Amino acid sequence: xxxxxxxxxxxxxxxxxxxxxxxxxxxxxxxxxxxxxxxxxxxxxxxxxxxxxxxxxxxxxxxxxxxxxxxxxxxxxxxxxxxxxxxxxxxxxxxxxxxxxxxxxxxxxxxxxxxxxxxxxxxxxxxxxxxxxxxxxxxxxxxxxxxxxxxxxxxxxxxxxxxxxxxxxxxxxxxxxxxxxxxxxxxxxxxxxxxxxxxxxxxxxxxxxxxxxxxxxxxxxxxxxxxxxxxxxxxxxxxxxxxxxxxxxxxxxxxxxxxxxxxxxxxxxxxxxxxxxxxxxxxxxxxxxxxxxxxxxxxxxxxxxxxxxxxxxxxxxxxxxxxxxxxxxxxxxxxxxxxxxxxxxxxxxxxxxxxxxxxxxxxxxxxxxxxxxxxxxxxxxxxxxxxxxxxxxxxxxxxxxxxxxxxxxx
Amino acid sequence: xxxxxxxxxxxxxxxxxxxxxxxxxxxxxxxxxxxxxxxxxxxxxxxxxxxxxxxxxxxxxxxxxxxxxxxxxxxxxxxxxxxxxxxxxxxxxxxxxxxxxxxxxxxxxxxxxxxxxxxxxxxxxxxxxxxxxxxxxxxxxxxxxxxxxxxxxxxxxxxxxxxxxxxxxxxxxxxxxxxxxxxxxxxxxxxxxxxxxxxxxxxxxxxxxxxxxxxxxxxxxxxxxxxxxxxxxxxxxxxxxxxxxxxxxxxxxxxxxxxxxxxxxxxxxxxxxxxxxxxxxxxx
Numbered sequence: 014x015x016x017x018x019x020x021x022x023x024x025x026x027x028x029x030x031x032x033x034x035x036x037x038x039x040x041x042x043x044x045x046x047x048x049x050x051x052x053x054x055x056x057x058x059x060x061x062x063x064x065x066x067x068x069x070x071x072x073x074x075x076x077x078x079x080x081x082x083x084x085x086x087x088x089x090x091x092x093x094x095x096x097x098x099x100x101x102x103x104x105x106x107x108x109x110x111x112x113x114x115x116x117x118x119x120x121x122x123x124x125x126x127x128x129x130x131x132x133x134x135x136x137x138x139x140x141x142x143x144x145x146x147x148x149x150x151x152x153x154x155x156x157x158x159x160x161x162x163x164x165x166x167x168x169x170x171x172x173x174x175x176x177x178x179x180x181x182x183x184x185x186x187x188x189x190x191x192x193x194x195x196x197x198x199x200x201x202x203x204x205x206x207x208x209x210x211x212x213x214x215x216x217x218x219x220x221x222x223x224x225x226x227x228x229x230x231x232x233x234x235x236x237x238x239x240x241x242x243x244x245x246x247x248x249x250x251x252x253x254x255x256x257x258x259x260x261x262x263x264x265x266x267x268x269x270x271x272x273x274x275x276x277x278x279x280x281x282x283x284x285x286x287x288x289x290x291x292x293x294x295x296x297x298x299x300x301x302x303x304x305x306x307x308x309x310x311x312x313x314x315x316x317x318x319x320x321x322x323x324x325x326x327x328x329x330x331x332x333x334x335x336x337x338x339x340x341x342x343x344x345x346x347x348x349x350x351x352x353x354x355x356x357x358x359x360x361x362x363x364x365x366x367x368x369x370x371x372x373x374x375x376x377x378x379x380x381x382x383x384x385x386x387x388x389x390x391x392x393x394x395x396x397x398x399x400x401x402x403x404x405x406x407x408x409x410x411x412x413x414x415x416x417x418x419x420x421x422x423x
Numbered sequence: 424x425x426x427x428x429x430x431x432x433x434x435x436x437x438x439x440x441x442x443x444x445x446x447x448x449x450x451x452x453x454x455x456x457x458x459x460x461x462x463x464x465x466x467x468x469x470x471x472x473x474x475x476x477x478x479x480x481x482x483x484x485x486x487x488x489x490x491x492x493x494x495x496x497x498x499x500x501x502x503x504x505x506x507x508x509x510x511x512x513x514x515x516x517x518x519x520x521x522x523x524x525x526x527x528x529x530x531x532x533x534x535x536x537x538x539x540x541x542x543x544x545x546x547x548x549x550x551x552x553x554x555x556x557x558x559x560x561x562x563x564x565x566x567x568x569x570x571x572x573x574x575x576x577x578x579x580x581x582x583x584x585x586x587x588x589x590x591x592x593x594x595x596x597x598x599x600x601x602x603x604x605x606x607x608x609x610x611x612x613x614x615x616x617x618x619x620x621x622x623x624x625x626x627x628x629x630x631x632x633x634x635x636x637x638x639x640x641x642x643x644x645x646x647x648x649x650x651x652x653x654x655x656x657x658x659x660x661x662x663x664x665x666x667x668x669x670x671x672x673x674x675x676x677x678x679x680x681x682x683x684x685x686x687x688x689x690x691x692x693x694x695x696x697x698x699x700x701x702x703x704x705x706x707x
Contacts, residue, residue, distance in 0.1 A: 077671045080671065106458035387673045392476075
């Protein structure tokens, strides 16, 4: 199906648009799991309502698979109409090379500066005072998802923080469950690690290590405590033989695993499975220790196109994406938080409300993608993935290598 | 003269695409190119980082284990299968088809099939445990120490059929009289194979060797489909390192340095061999 879509998309790229009002615009993204696909359909619906046509260019696999495809299409002279990226530093060089379109005009007309909250989201889209992307949602990594059923089966209370969770692990194991599910891909290991840094070490430590690349902090005793928690994670995740994040989430949904550290996009999966927050599953932002969330997320970028009608459609798409109605519809399905502070999320569930409260309190940190470049992040991902898969690797050895990476990070 | 004109496109392709591309990659491996190539030289920095990166060292080790095993096993198994098929057995066509069939599948499909077969929860281990043998333990893909052998199994399953076919063709080309002569001299069959037939198969062996060796260096898709490098980084291979560096980490310089090292290792093996193989003929 996906392949047929991309074939259609390729064909659409060459076909001439029939009328100025009905322009086909290809939009690439990597939202392919059930909850994600439902959310992206909302965007498509909103864009089609403007009289244009959304040509879906979903690229299966995670961002690490999709981004290379998108980048090589942009640099190779076959740009799409719009494309998803995580806001942050992933597109820095593309913007510098003039391959991305500046959408400041729409931003000023609609006053994005006033409506986008927190302001750091728009900052990440801004290079030299010009705005190059539309933030679409806020995704935070700092969530621990727990299966109420798994804890019931094991005969223990659903934990309210990380320490209780670690203490409950033996009981879960005895009940034949994997205490902590984690997919085998390195980005999941690296992401869960950042959550531990914020949750156990605190937001200040996180900003110091990832933001300032402070090697002393990375080698310090507070960080050692985080690595001890990573060791707990290694023991608790033994036996979760899955690769993709949604397979791991599925273990939690079915009660085969106690919990999972994953971003709030996991919530979309719970919703698709018909589970209710608070009853079937629980969520602990910041591991229940340091309740802070990162404000990374997704943004849409608009590659520079030659065709004028398509360029006009790009701007229409940009404005549709920040429309209050689209924001609500999209984010409810996606499980993420809206980028506008002024929309009413009446239908928001228990967990989303927790997130909104934290956001309103301003307990936020920057996302890993905003602070560090992908190269350094991937090095950390590999390190943590290796650590999780190697039972005889010591925390000291891991921390030592972590310090090296942080010291040379950009 | 016309022959030279006719071969001009090939010469151009070879010099511009292959040689030119190689030189370009080599030059840019000394720069700090990120997402886009740029000429800002940093000396040997990329190579220093490469050889101090644990993942690259693991990749090299894996490629070595995989390469040696792959070479030995696919030649041995391929030859044994071919020799067995050559005994004028019944249903030879059927067996040949069965053995060659996996070769029709891409590495991605092969990798997925074996990822499922080797999955401890619903693959071979799960089935055997379900039959009552609960202590049965076979999950190579989730054990960092032996994961590369799990990948090797899939690769052998896929490619021995081709080696077998090549060998069988070679065996069929051996003159019937040689067999008769050997039998008259009372030489046992295994000795005939080892001391007479195999040396005569030399051209076929070289062909098989080149095909297998090129497959070894570029192994990538099988690993991606089976383990995506996991558990941890235990089944990483150099080609995957190059790809991930260039496209996922947005660090072209590092990827170029790694691919230059891959080229270098191929040359180190290839040049002495080519010298022996082609140098000899001139002398005699």
